[in-house]
Amino acid sequence: MSTAHDPSTLEPLNPSTQEKTLHMTMLATPDMANFSGRVHGGSLLKLLDQVAYACAARYCKSYCVTVSLDHVFFKEPIHVGELMTVLAHVNYVGSSSLEIGVKVVAENLKTQEKRHTNSCYFTMVCMGEDGKPRAAPPLILENEAERRLFKAAEMRRELRKEVIARNRALHEASGEALPDSHVEGPAH
Numbered sequence: 001m002s003t004a005h006d007p008s009t010l011e012p013l014n015p016s017t018q019e020k021t022l023h024m025t026m027l028a029t030p031d032m033a034n035f036s037g038r039v040h041g042g043s044l045l046k047l048l049d050q051v052a053y054a055c056a057a058r059y060c061k062s063y064c065v066t067v068s069l070d071h072v073f074f075k076e077p078i079h080v081g082e083l084m085t086v087l088a089h090v091n092y093v094g095s096s097s098l099e100i101g102v103k104v105v106a107e108n109l110k111t112q113e114k115r116h117t118n119s120c121y122f123t124m125v126c127m128g129e130d131g132k133p134r135a136a137p138p139l140i141l142e143n144e145a146e147r148r149l150f151k152a153a154e155m156r157r158e159l160r161k162e163v164i165a166r167n168r169a170l171h172e173a174s175g176e177a178l179p180d181s182h183v184e185g186p187a188h
Helices: 041-060 144-173
Strands: 021-027 064-074 083-093 097-107 114-126
Touching: 021 041, 041 064, 041 083, 041 097, 041 114, 064 144, 083 144, 097 144, 114 144
Parallel strands: none
Antiparallel strands: 021 083, 064 114, 083 097, 097 114
16 A cells, blocks of 8 residues: 555645654854854845745645745854754645744754754745645644644734734825735735
8 A cells, every 4th residue: 555645635644744844954154154253144044944945845745935934033143163953844734825933953063052043934835836826735733732833823824914904004004005916925
């Protein structure tokens, strides 16, 4: 009996085969640094977007695009020469959108001290071969921790909708029209 997943069926994967988590570790190198010898925020954000993409694409078994980035926290600097481990997890799946939670842990290789340095949430959309959003595989919540992550992601999703509505109202009140393309993000 084959355990391969046919993405066209959109049936949930067996819990043992649903790939919801991705870990990547890399060295903080001088080309990532700002003038103070710390990893530049923009370099880190690019890396986090790549990890969020890899996590979402592996989960969906499809190309995905970034729609939004929320709650970026830079808690502590990462120094050149430290290891950066980026932990990504699928927290929520809607019709075609996914929330990917991302956490960064820096490790001093000399002292082996590990620090939680950054956290953020990416909203990604699963794309079809035609370049349009397509249904993402349903998320199987396997334990209480995943149920908590899902519930928190639902709350963040509602907050994003509220911020978008308020932003739209502010622009309309000032006479400025917002562009139509992707302003509201996915309604999925």
